[in-house]
Amino acid sequence: MVKFNSNYGNLKESYLFFNIAKKTKAYLEEHPGTHLYRMGIGDVSLPLAKAVIDRLHEAVEDQSRKETFHGYMPETGDPDLREDIREYYSRRGVNLDTGEVFVSSGASDELGDILDLFDRDNTVLIMEPAYPAYVDANVIAGHRIVHLPSGEEDGFAPMPDEKTDADIIYLCSPNNPTGAVFSCEKLKAWVDYAIRHKSLIIFDAAYEAFIEEDLPHSIYEIEGAKSCAIEISSLSKTAGFTGTRCGYTVIPKGITSGDLELNAMWVRNRTTKTNGVSYIIQKGARAVFTEEGQKQIRENIAVYKQNAKVLMKAFDELGIWYCGGKNAPYIWIRCPEGMGSWEFFDRMLNELQIVGTPGEGFGKCGEGYFRFSTFGDPEDTKEAAKRIKKYFS
Amino acid sequence: MVKFNSNYGNLKESYLFFNIAKKTKAYLEEHPGTHLYRMGIGDVSLPLAKAVIDRLHEAVEDQSRKETFHGYMPETGDPDLREDIREYYSRRGVNLDTGEVFVSSGASDELGDILDLFDRDNTVLIMEPAYPAYVDANVIAGHRIVHLPSGEEDGFAPMPDEKTDADIIYLCSPNNPTGAVFSCEKLKAWVDYAIRHKSLIIFDAAYEAFIEEDLPHSIYEIEGAKSCAIEISSLSKTAGFTGTRCGYTVIPKGITSGDLELNAMWVRNRTTKTNGVSYIIQKGARAVFTEEGQKQIRENIAVYKQNAKVLMKAFDELGIWYCGGKNAPYIWIRCPEGMGSWEFFDRMLNELQIVGTPGEGFGKCGEGYFRFSTFGDPEDTKEAAKRIKKYFS
Numbered sequence: 001m002v003k004f005n006s007n008y009g010n011l012k013e014s015y016l017f018f019n020i021a022k023k024t025k026a027y028l029e030e031h032p033g034t035h036l037y038r039m040g041i042g043d044v045s046l047p048l049a050k051a052v053i054d055r056l057h058e059a060v061e062d063q064s065r066k067e068t069f070h071g072y073m074p075e076t077g078d079p080d081l082r083e084d085i086r087e088y089y090s091r092r093g094v095n096l097d098t099g100e101v102f103v104s105s106g107a108s109d110e111l112g113d114i115l116d117l118f119d120r121d122n123t124v125l126i127m128e129p130a131y132p133a134y135v136d137a138n139v140i141a142g143h144r145i146v147h148l149p150s151g152e153e154d155g156f157a158p159m160p161d162e163k164t165d166a167d168i169i170y171l172c173s174p175n176n177p178t179g180a181v182f183s184c185e186k187l188k189a190w191v192d193y194a195i196r197h198k199s200l201i202i203f204d205a206a207y208e209a210f211i212e213e214d215l216p217h218s219i220y221e222i223e224g225a226k227s228c229a230i231e232i233s234s235l236s237k238t239a240g241f242t243g244t245r246c247g248y249t250v251i252p253k254g255i256t257s258g259d260l261e262l263n264a265m266w267v268r269n270r271t272t273k274t275n276g277v278s279y280i281i282q283k284g285a286r287a288v289f290t291e292e293g294q295k296q297i298r299e300n301i302a303v304y305k306q307n308a309k310v311l312m313k314a315f316d317e318l319g320i321w322y323c324g325g326k327n328a329p330y331i332w333i334r335c336p337e338g339m340g341s342w343e344f345f346d347r348m349l350n351e352l353q354i355v356g357t358p359g360e361g362f363g364k365c366g367e368g369y370f371r372f373s374t375f376g377d378p379e380d381t382k383e384a385a386k387r388i389k390k391y392f393s
Numbered sequence: 394m395v396k397f398n399s400n401y402g403n404l405k406e407s408y409l410f411f412n413i414a415k416k417t418k419a420y421l422e423e424h425p426g427t428h429l430y431r432m433g434i435g436d437v438s439l440p441l442a443k444a445v446i447d448r449l450h451e452a453v454e455d456q457s458r459k460e461t462f463h464g465y466m467p468e469t470g471d472p473d474l475r476e477d478i479r480e481y482y483s484r485r486g487v488n489l490d491t492g493e494v495f496v497s498s499g500a501s502d503e504l505g506d507i508l509d510l511f512d513r514d515n516t517v518l519i520m521e522p523a524y525p526a527y528v529d530a531n532v533i534a535g536h537r538i539v540h541l542p543s544g545e546e547d548g549f550a551p552m553p554d555e556k557t558d559a560d561i562i563y564l565c566s567p568n569n570p571t572g573a574v575f576s577c578e579k580l581k582a583w584v585d586y587a588i589r590h591k592s593l594i595i596f597d598a599a600y601e602a603f604i605e606e607d608l609p610h611s612i613y614e615i616e617g618a619k620s621c622a623i624e625i626s627s628l629s630k631t632a633g634f635t636g637t638r639c640g641y642t643v644i645p646k647g648i649t650s651g652d653l654e655l656n657a658m659w660v661r662n663r664t665t666k667t668n669g670v671s672y673i674i675q676k677g678a679r680a681v682f683t684e685e686g687q688k689q690i691r692e693n694i695a696v697y698k699q700n701a702k703v704l705m706k707a708f709d710e711l712g713i714w715y716c717g718g719k720n721a722p723y724i725w726i727r728c729p730e731g732m733g734s735w736e737f738f739d740r741m742l743n744e745l746q747i748v749g750t751p752g753e754g755f756g757k758c759g760e761g762y763f764r765f766s767t768f769g770d771p772e773d774t775k776e777a778a779k780r781i782k783k784y785f786s
Contacts, residue, residue, distance in 0.1 A: 002511065005510055140509060
């Protein structure tokens with residue numbers, strides 16, 4: 001008799017986005033034709049950079065002619081793209097071997113698949129508020145989960161607690177949903193903890209391109225990290241690839257346990273369980289790493305950063321506490337007037353026609369907070385900021 | 394301390410393609426400039442159909458303008474593409490619900506990921522000769538593996554043995570590497586076995602488009618299969634998507650164990666562990682299911698089928714036993730003169746400059762057999778057939 005993975009029975013239903021959709025739909029049914037200011041979604045809104053579009057068209061043309069047609073790609077990624085990514089790291093002083101860089105379909109895909117490398121018998125530390133899939137993927141994998149709450153007192157970037165024994169540690173910096181960024185000192189504390197406890201850090205760097213202050217983009221900027229950390233990143237937010245799908249993962253060589261070496265295990269995993277990322281998409285992704293591509297994606301990011309400025313200015317003027325925004329595409333505010341997350345959501349929707357994301361959906365310690373995305377339309381963002389300012393003054 | 398997945402230690406190194414590459418390289422070093430007739434690889438050689446190319450260009454254009462830009466796709470697939478696939482099944486009498494169809498990055502990706510649905514405590518039956526990844530993915534998942542050898546006596550399409558207790562059963566028809574196709578009667582025997590033993594069939598239908606005789610394309614053509622089988626298919630061989638990456642998976646609703654329902658589990662898995670297949674690729678894939686697309690992919694398949702005819706004619710004239718070729722892109726021959734698989738490989742390479750795949754690499758019972766792929770260049774295939782005929786006459 002086939003036995004299903006009973007861990008699925010331990011998954012909690014996530015009502016966050018479902019409830020947002022339900023409430024929004026109900027509002028629109030009562031107020032047909034109303035324009036909503038959507039500051040909730042973590043999806044980008046600007047088109048792909050021209051350099052990427054040109055390369056994608058070229059790649060499609062390649063697939064149309066026998067002489068240039070590409071079949072199976074290397075499972076670990078196009079060697080040229082892996083090299084581009086290696087150079088991208090090298091430009092900020094992180095030296096990797098090309099064999100330590102893997103091309104993926106994106107960070108969300110990889111954050112789940114990577115758990116294949118680990119035994120079921122592991123305790124996973126997840127800092128909260130957190131991207132809900134961290135928890136769910138680890139529930140499916142049958143791991144024990146320790147939740148580490150964070151708050152205003154640590155700027156939503158908590159320090160390790162020596163008493164907590166975690167085998168695998170999730171770190172997301174810049175953080176989704178809070179936009180908090182770990183400083184070098186804080187990251188060093190986590191790397192030291194991981195080395196002492198022989199634990200492994202899974203570093204989610206999907207928002208690194210939004211950092212503008214002198215803060216670490218990569219965990220490998222921290223000494224010792226190559227012995228205890230995997231880094232997962234993506235072009236989704238960096239270059240608007242949310243619907244185009246391409247990312248990358250770094251697994252340093254030499255992380256071992258007994259006879260097993262993590263990098264070699266992942267090579268074996270990929271060659272067994274995938275035939276790689278689409279030739280077309282990988283060729284498009286290469287354009288992101290050219291001088292022209294970098295210039296163009298920076299222009300798009302600047303639009304989102306301008307949205308962040310508009311919102312931050314409003315919150316500053318209203319004296320509303322927030323973090324994020326400066327080095328991240330998310331702004332995490334303390335709901336004014338002591339409101340709960342969902343109470344604030346309802347108020348924003350019903351009174352101001354603004355849709356955001358209640359912080360409570362990212363973990364208990366997110367209650368009383370609210371996430372604004374800066375990926376929306378600039379005109380909508382300006383109008384939303386104006387409405388918030390007027391309403392709460 | 395982080396614990397790695399110790400099952401990786403149980404993986405056997407696969408020397409098959411490594412050895413082929415090594416021997417081929419050595420030959421070319423000794424005989425520089427020699428043209429080799431490559432009949433080994435399972436990769437397609439013809440470009441994508443024009444209908445697909447046009448749609449891919451359109452999709453790239455969509456990504457270049459704000460009004461038509463697409464971000465995150467539904468994790469389970471573009472609803473329109475799911476509907477196209479549902480209709481494709483319906484045209485041959487298999488009625489599915491659109492919610493039973495999932496879009497994937499291809500069969501090889503899905504064959505590994507799908508194991509997430511099952512407990513470690515399962516016995517998996519793998520018919521041999523087999524695609525090596527079946528075994529490796531199950532070793533990584535920690536499943537017990539039972540190998541079911543097949544041979545000429547059963548046409549390399551074995552029947553179930555009531556004494557073997559298997560929880561999960563891999564069926565690949567048309568088969569890689571043998572090209573054997575299971576008849577309705579044989580498939581019915583397997584479905585009945587699965588129902589009796591409450592086991593689950595994973596049916597790999599990646600080569601279904603090559604069937605020309607009256608044989609089942611889908612396991613769901615067999616009564617009862619919707620209660621005990623998952624089907625995994627791909628556009629890789631159907632439409633030349635090996636490097637473009639798109640496939641589909643059918644998980645019928647209502648397959649349960651206790652409180653868990655397999656279709657709902659897979660929805661939850663996908664929404665947790667992926668952000669779906671690229672918008673560009675899915676839009677291209679939709680063209681495969683149009684009348685024009687179907688006509689064009691049939692033209693490509695006809696080229697490969699002509700290759701098969703050329704090779705089969707040579708083997709027929711030489712009186713060499715083989716299966717496959719007629720309803721599959723592979724021809725599986727018994728090596729002439731009682732040669733072993735690798736002995737025949739060496740002879741083919743050194744005497745005839747032909748590269749094929751030794752059957753022994755697909756499991757012990759493949760020893761003494763050899764796989765020819767029909768995906769190669771037509772002129773090369775003709776010359777290879779001519780050389781084989783001359784050499785063995």
